[in-house]
Amino acid sequence: MAIKNIWHSLTQDRCLFIQQFKTAFFLLLTLTFLLFSVAYATDVTFDRITFPHTWFTKIMNQTHYKVIDRIWADHNRKDTLVHLPNQQIQQRGSSIYYHIAHPSNYHYILDEPDKCQQNPFLVLMVPVAPHQLEARNAIRSTWGNESTVQGKAVMTLFLVGLTGGSDSEKAQQQLEEESRQHRDLVQSNFVDSYFNLTIKTMVIMDWLATRCPQANFSMKVDSDMYLNMDNLMTLLLAPNTPRQNYITGMVMWDRPVIRDKNSKWYVSEELYPEPKYPTYLLGMGYVFSNDLPEKIVEASKEIKAFNIEDAYVGACVKLVGISPSSPPDPSQFRAYLGQYNREDFLRVITTILGSPQQLIDIWKDVKRST
Structure with a gap:
């Protein structure tokens, strides 16, 4: 009888532990999702406010670039300035221009x-x-x-x-x-x-x-x-x-x-x-x-x-x-x-x-x- 009571007590403790673990895991998952959501929203908002016309993806050489800005220049042609790895950065007005010459x-x-x-x-x-x-x-x-x-x-x-x-x-x-x-x-x-x-x-x-x-x-x-x-x-x-x-x-x-x-x-x-x-x-x-x-x-x-x-x-x-x-x-x-x-x-x-x-x-x- 004593062994049965002990076993019953252990089972209850195990169930309680599992329930607490599930609750903690769910809370952690929810918090992680919220943090990623805030980070994503912040990034998108920044892009939209600071750099209009931002997305340009498919490039023929399978390299992907992010367009930072477009301006009118040189015979009324819209220009595209691109972000590339290891770039040098220059601030011009409210826009950032990237140049890699080598x-x-x-x-x-x-x-x-x-x-x-x-x-x-x-x-x-x-x-x-x-x-x-x-x-x-x-x-x-x-x-x-x-x-x-x-x-x-x-x-x-x-x-x-x-x-x-x-x-x-x-x-x-x-x-x-x-x-x-x-x-x-x-x-x-x-x-x-x-x-x-x-x-x-x-x-x-x-x-x-x-x-x-x-x-x-x-x-x-x-x-x-x-x-x-x-x-x-x-x-x-x-x-x-x-x-x-x-x-x-x-x-x-x-x-x-x-x-x-x-x-x-x-x-x-x-x-x-x-x-x-x-x-x-x-x-x-x-x-x-x-x-x-x-x-x-x-x-x-x-x-x-x-x-x-x-x-x-x-x-x-x-x-x-x-x-x-x-x-x-x-x-x-x-x-x-x-x-x-x-x-x-x-x-x-x-x-x-x-x-x-x-x-x-x-x-x-x-x-x-x-």
């Missing part, structure tokens, strides 16, 4: 690794937005169509990033079809935007260093530019033009760093502490000896990236120990020529145009027989 952070989606087996004397690298097919076709039918100039082989390639938005898959398919047709597209896995131009330029330098080291000269030239190939080749073939450690174009001296957070060209002191930029070449079009891309890429490991791409290249060139050279005739690198005059376009090397159709029209007129 090309080892990226890889090629579309590539032409054997293109330089033709041993070009000059390679023209054109950074262009993925959707700007009209600009690419205009270049293909004008200065980008010149494969031999003054007996020297010339090659033109377009560098694009990733497209954003709901139609990104369709846009990517169109780019791939364009690549199969023309074999002149290089694409890397950064989101194509105005504030990622530094990344874009450094990827260009990487491609030249790794895919085309045998070229004598290269040029980074924007997609809205008129380019007089004969005048450019005359400059490069001149006996006093160096074949190494040479970079020239429209030279920028003593340019102040913009500290106004509302400016499109704002750069924080954290990213670039000096009040003035080193001497650099205006990004619309500069030409350089092809030994420089590898040196610039190497220098970019040591220099924090900022969103003024041409000034950033200038900082890398300064670290290498090279000073940009003024062209023999500085008037040949012009920002704008104003009202059309055929004689002006016969004299310049580069100038900015208003539209792809304007490039086609001017090219036809410049090339007509007199």
